[in-house]
Amino acid sequence: MIKKTRIKDSYIVRTKKRILRDTVDSEVKYTTTFRDIRNYFKIFNKSLFKNALNSFNNVKIKRIVRASGQCVEYISYRKGTNFFVLEMMPKYKNKMEFLNTLAHEMVHLWQQTIKKDTGNHNKLFFSFRNKFKRLNLKLSS
Ligand SMILES: [Zn+2]
Numbered sequence: 001m002i003k004k005t006r007i008k009d010s011y012i013v014r015t016k017k018r019i020l021r022d023t024v025d026s027e028v029k030y031t032t033t034f035r036d037i038r039n040y041f042k043i044f045n046k047s048l049f050k051n052a053l054n055s056f057n058n059v060k061i062k063r064i065v066r067a068s069g070q071c072v073e074y075i076s077y078r079k080g081t082n083f084f085v086l087e088m089m090p091k092y093k094n095k096m097e098f099l100n101t102l103a104h105e106m107v108h109l110w111q112q113t114i115k116k117d118t119g120n121h122n123k124l125f126f127s128f129r130n131k132f133k134r135l136n137l138k139l140s141s
Pocket of ligand 1: 108
C-alpha cells in the first residue's frame, strides 16, 4: 500500500513540474494542436482520473461562442447510442488556459460517462478542485 501511494505521489509531482515548465511563459499565445490534446489527455487521465476515462469519440479544434471549450454529447435515440466530442478553440491566451480548459472538459466527460451525471457545474464537478490544485491547475465554471 505504501509503495503504491509513493508511485502515485511521484507521478503527481512530476506532472506538476511538467505543467510548470510548460506554462512558464504566460505572455505567449498558445496555438492548439491535436498532439498536445492527445498527450495531456493521457497525463490528466492518469493524474486526475486514475485512468478511468475512455477517450473522447472525436476531437475538434474550432471557434466556440461563449466558452473556451466544450464536451458535447451526441445521442442517437434510434440506435440507443451516445458519443462525446471534445471541442477546443484554435488559440488560447496562453498554455495554462489551454490546459485548464482541457482538464475542465475531461471532468465533464468523467461526470457523464463514469458517473452518469448531468455534467453540470455541480458538487460532483467541483469535487475535483483539490486534485486540480495539486497540479497547479484551476477548476472554475
Ligand atoms: Zn464546464
